[in-house]
Amino acid sequence: xxKKQTIxxxxxxxxxxxARLSHEILERNNNPDNLALIGIQxxxxxxxKRIHSQISEFSGTEIVLGSLDITFHRDDFRDRLxxxxxxxxxxxxxxxxxxxxLVDDVLFTGRTIRAAIDAxxxxxxxxxxxLAVLVDRGHREMPIRADFVGKNIPTHEGEHVAVRxxxxxxxxxxxxxxxxxxx
Amino acid sequence: xxxxxxPKKLVLxxxxxxxxxxxxxxxxxxxxxxxxIKSVGSTGGAKGETKIDCSGLVITHGFCDxxxxxxxxxxxxxxxxxxGSRAALAGGFTRVCVxxxxxxxLDTPESIRFIVxxxxxxxxxxxxxxxxxxxxxxxxxTEVQGIISEGAVALSDDGLPISDAQVMRLALExxxxxxxxxxxxxxxxxxxxxxxxxxxxxxxxxxxxxNPSLAEAIMIQRDLELANMIQAKLxxxxxxxxxxxxxxxxxxxxxxxxxxxVTPHHLFxxxxxxxxxxxxxxxxxxxxxxxDRKELIKAVKDGTFDCIATDHAPHxxxxxxxxxxxxxxxxxxxxxxxxxxNKVLDMPLKELLKLLTVNPRRVMGFEEDLFxxxxxxxLTILDPAQEWIYKExxxxxxxxxxxxxxxxxxxxxxxxxxxxxxxxxN
Amino acid sequence: xxxxxxxxxxxxxxxxxxxxxxxxxxxREVLDRPIKKVPSLQGKTIVNLFFENSTRTRISFELAQKRxxxxxxxxxxxxxxxxxxxxxxDTVQNIEAMKxxxxxxxxxxxxxxxxxxxxxxxVVINAGDGTxxxxxxxxxxxxxxxxxFGKVKGLRIGIIGDIMYSRVARxxxxxxxxxxxxxxxxxxxxxxxxxxxxxxxRVTHDLDEVLDWADAINVLRIQLxxxxxxxxxSVREYRNLFGITSERLKKHKKEIVxxxxxxxxxxIEIDSSVADGKEAIILDQVLNGVASRMAILYLLLxxxxxxx
Numbered sequence: 049x050x051k052k053q054t055i056x057x058x059x060x061x062x063x064x065x066x067a068r069l070s071h072e073i074l075e076r077n078n079n080p081d082n083l084a085l086i087g088i089q090x091x092x093x094x095x096x097k098r099i100h101s102q103i104s105e106f107s108g109t110e111i112v113l114g115s116l117d118i119t120f121h122r123d124d125f126r127d128r129l130x131x132x133x134x135x136x137x138x139x140x141x142x143x144x145x146x147x148x149x150l151v152d153d154v155l156f157t158g159r160t161i162r163a164a165i166d167a168x169x170x171x172x173x174x175x176x177x178x179l180a181v182l183v184d185r186g187h188r189e190m191p192i193r194a195d196f197v198g199k200n201i202p203t204h205e206g207e208h209v210a211v212r213x214x215x216x217x218x219x220x221x222x223x224x225x226x227x228x229x230x231x
Numbered sequence: 232x233x234x235x236x237x238p239k240k241l242v243l244x245x246x247x248x249x250x251x252x253x254x255x256x257x258x259x260x261x262x263x264x265x266x267x268i269k270s271v272g273s274t275g276g277a278k279g280e281t282k283i284d285c286s287g288l289v290i291t292h293g294f295c296d297x298x299x300x301x302x303x304x305x306x307x308x309x310x311x312x313x314x315g316s317r318a319a320l321a322g323g324f325t326r327v328c329v330x331x332x333x334x335x336x337l338d339t340p341e342s343i344r345f346i347v348x349x350x351x352x353x354x355x356x357x358x359x360x361x362x363x364x365x366x367x368x369x370x371x372x373t374e375v376q377g378i379i380s381e382g383a384v385a386l387s388d389d390g391l392p393i394s395d396a397q398v399m400r401l402a403l404e405x406x407x408x409x410x411x412x413x414x415x416x417x418x419x420x421x422x423x424x425x426x427x428x429x430x431x432x433x434x435x436x437x438x439x440x441x442n443p444s445l446a447e448a449i450m451i452q453r454d455l456e457l458a459n460m461i462q463a464k465l466x467x468x469x470x471x472x473x474x475x476x477x478x479x480x481x482x483x484x485x486x487x488x489x490x491x492x493v494t495p496h497h498l499f500x501x502x503x504x505x506x507x508x509x510x511x512x513x514x515x516x517x518x519x520x521x522x523d524r525k526e527l528i529k530a531v532k533d534g535t536f537d538c539i540a541t542d543h544a545p546h547x548x549x550x551x552x553x554x555x556x557x558x559x560x561x562x563x564x565x566x567x568x569x570x571x572x573n574k575v576l577d578m579p580l581k582e583l584l585k586l587l588t589v590n591p592r593r594v595m596g597f598e599e600d601l602f603x604x605x606x607x608x609x610l611t612i613l614d615p616a617q618e619w620i621y622k623e624x625x626x627x628x629x630x631x632x633x634x635x636x637x638x639x640x641x642x643x644x645x646x647x648x649x650x651x652x653x654x655x656x657n
Numbered sequence: 658x659x660x661x662x663x664x665x666x667x668x669x670x671x672x673x674x675x676x677x678x679x680x681x682x683x684x685r686e687v688l689d690r691p692i693k694k695v696p697s698l699q700g701k702t703i704v705n706l707f708f709e710n711s712t713r714t715r716i717s718f719e720l721a722q723k724r725x726x727x728x729x730x731x732x733x734x735x736x737x738x739x740x741x742x743x744x745x746x747d748t749v750q751n752i753e754a755m756k757x758x759x760x761x762x763x764x765x766x767x768x769x770x771x772x773x774x775x776x777x778x779x780v781v782i783n784a785g786d787g788t789x790x791x792x793x794x795x796x797x798x799x800x801x802x803x804x805x806f807g808k809v810k811g812l813r814i815g816i817i818g819d820i821m822y823s824r825v826a827r828x829x830x831x832x833x834x835x836x837x838x839x840x841x842x843x844x845x846x847x848x849x850x851x852x853x854x855x856x857x858x859r860v861t862h863d864l865d866e867v868l869d870w871a872d873a874i875n876v877l878r879i880q881l882x883x884x885x886x887x888x889x890x891s892v893r894e895y896r897n898l899f900g901i902t903s904e905r906l907k908k909h910k911k912e913i914v915x916x917x918x919x920x921x922x923x924x925i926e927i928d929s930s931v932a933d934g935k936e937a938i939i940l941d942q943v944l945n946g947v948a949s950r951m952a953i954l955y956l957l958l959x960x961x962x963x964x965x
Binding site: 117137 | 696
């Protein structure tokens with residue numbers, strides 16, 4: 049298979065988008081004391097940290113921040129991985145009666161988010177769960193919708209959206225990858 | 232295997248006639264008339280008579296196995312005298328001695344008579360071995376004279392060692408009146424420590440209780456010393472250890488009445504074979520190390536062992552499909568014997584055949600010259616060079632418990648002639 | 658994972674042992690959650706087949722299975738038809754016919770778990786087969802060492818006591834050697850199996866030598882019935898020679914981590930002051946037992962070979 053890649057968002061565009069997402073989250077939830085940010089491993093975790101620092105900056109409030117690994121909650125592990133790469137969950141606060149904002153890089157089928165909501169149940173009963181994603185690329189297989197979307201990128205078959213973040217990949221970019229089925 | 236009655240006259244044409252008694256061989260025909268040897272060594276074609284083309288084959292004495300278990304009476308689901316006879320014919324054996332560990336054991340003159348009478352109908356010669364002690368309990372002697380007069384050829388408690396040295400002494404002394412050998416399963420039961428396999432590196436890795444070589448060597452030495460003191464006939468069965476073989480080699484110089492046997496499986500396998508817990512390798516005494524195996528082969532070649540005996544021990548599939556710990560000891564061995572020992576011993580055929588014919592017959596006091604004119608025909612016709620894979624379809628025993636399945640063997644029995652019957656194994 | 662079953666560590670790939678230990682730490686985090694359950698093995702059915710009593714191992718496995726949301730059935734020899742004369746093969750084939758995904762088996766006979774694989778298609782996990790192996794115990798022991806020391810490689814481990822009849826010892830030896838630890842065995846001569854040095858371990862009968870050398874010791878349970886067979890003469894003498902007491906430990910400057918697979922004979926192979934002391938990680942072993950068994954079940958039942 050060959051691969052063509054187009055840059056959809058560069059580093060500047062990404063930080064602008066994150067700033068906008070942070071504002072939207074604050075606008076929607078006027079009491080930041082009751083907010084919790086939880087990033088989904090792997091790339092949702094650094095994204096949530098960036099949003100967290102923006103929110104602190106804008107509101108002057110230090111909201112609680114955690115990370116969630118949903119490996120053990122996936123329903124597609126059996127078909128995908130030999131040995132799962134587990135990054136670990138760290139939620140050092142109670143989520144009971146909090147408004148939890150889940151943060152992930154790409155929203156696609158919705159299965160990751162379903163697993164994440166499922167996994168959150170093990171930690172308590174939040175008042176509400178909201179979802180913030182950097183990219184929504186469509187093709188949902190679950191009745192799931194994001195509350196905060198950085199950029200909508202409708203994709204076709206053979207296309208894939210890849211998010212690169214400095215913390216994981218040493219650079220910031222959102223790429224559209226096109227695969228040609230080589231015979 | 233096709234079993235047929237011998238025709239009135241049968242010519243075994245153009246084979247190599249190998250007489251293990253004299254050690255001589257020649258090309259020619261063997262003629263059998265009315266089930267007896269008519270002539271040996273004639274040449275030329277025979278017209279109008281039933282003949283078997285033996286060109287490229289060796290015609291020799293029928294084999295004799297002094298140690299088999301045919302399970303009758305009591306465990307006819309494993310083997311009977313009839314099915315055991317078929318296994319014997321398939322292996323080239325025309326004469327076997329059955330052990331007394333039946334249910335009930337062969338410890339009375341009546342039980343010996345039962346075997347002798349039933350054996351008459353069988354296509355091979357079957358001789359019972361009587362128990363040394365009542366119920367094989369190792370305490371009170373059986374009616375040795377009665378047992379022998381009914382046809383027992385030796386005395387043994389088979390798998391149960393006579394632990395009490397005084398009982399063993401009495402058995403050797405008493406039996407010496409009748410000039411029959413005593414056979415004692417030589418293992419010190421305490422030192423054996425309920426061992427399931429040879430005690431060594433492999434048993435430690437498998438976590439299986441080990442049976443040390445010394446359990447055998449010590450008991451063999453005890454028996455040899457007692458037999459030497461009395462100058463009694465002692466036959467040591469299925470020697471498995473280098474130490475046991477060394478003791479026999481040494482003591483044989485002092486007492487000419489000592490004889491000993493070794494099994495094909497102790498010559499063929501070593502304890503590495505047990506690494507997968509295959510219960511078909513569970514035998515008593517156990518299969519030991521490669522060093523032991525090499526020493527056993529050496530002992531065959533230097534005459535320490537008089538004969539090869541299979542210790543043919545049938546068990547049901549159900550019993551052998553248990554875990555290693557709960558499976559019974561023993562494997563069948565008649566059908567695979569010649570191909571196995573011929574392959575692994577790699578010695579001159581006339582020497583090897585002695586171990587299967589003249590020597591075991593001498594141990595038990597049977598007729599040794601089977602090419603004598605007028606002698607009832609007991610012959611085996613074999614191809615010593617044929618290489619073949621031993622398969623389940625080569626088994627005629629009622630049981631299937633053998634690890635030789637799948638092994639490449641060398642030398643195959645083609646015909647066995649015994650008691651007026653010819654078994655065609657082609 | 659390269660192997661379908663977990664029968665023992667003697668032939669188990671080292672990298673898979675490492676994967677299990679890594680995954681076990683992820684499950685340790687799950688066990689710290691308010692709700693300690695994940696849906697990873699939803700819809701999978703596991704039979705715990707115990708032909709020998711073992712409350713601890715069975716509970717540990719059962720808990721691991723429940724926390725992975727698997728359905729479990731317990732089958733113990735006392736409630737089974739084995740007592741009615743049914744063969745091992747019939748028993749296991751009957752269970753297999755009920756469409757199960759895995760069997761966790763404890764059996765008194767060495768090799769029983771390998772034997773089981775001949776009759777069932779399900780994944781087989783050996784929860785102890787006679788005096789042969791107890792791989793899940795060794796893995797939880799290594800997980801505990803990794804937790805305590807941050808590594809297993811290069812550690813010096815003493816295994817103290819009845820090596821002869823110990824499946825824990827055998828599996829620990831294989832596992833520790835594979836992960837690069839050094840192992841020394843210490844016990845009465847009568848309880849050291851022949852040719853054990855062929856497994857790449859040293860043997861000593863001097864406990865002080867081990868205490869001087871080791872980073873951690875794994876103290877095995879001494880079965881008191883061994884005394885009846887003359888393998889050691891008395892509890893007093895055993896304690897004098899091989900008992901881990903505070904006085905004995907005080908003679909050595911270095912602190913040594915103390916492990917015990919349980920159940921303990923307090924006052925015989927180990928003193929209460931040691932078992933409850935700060936260097937003992939015996940209760941961590943219990944918790945790591947659940948996490949390790951979760952990891953094993955998850956990796957053996959959850960994954961299948963990746964095609965791309």
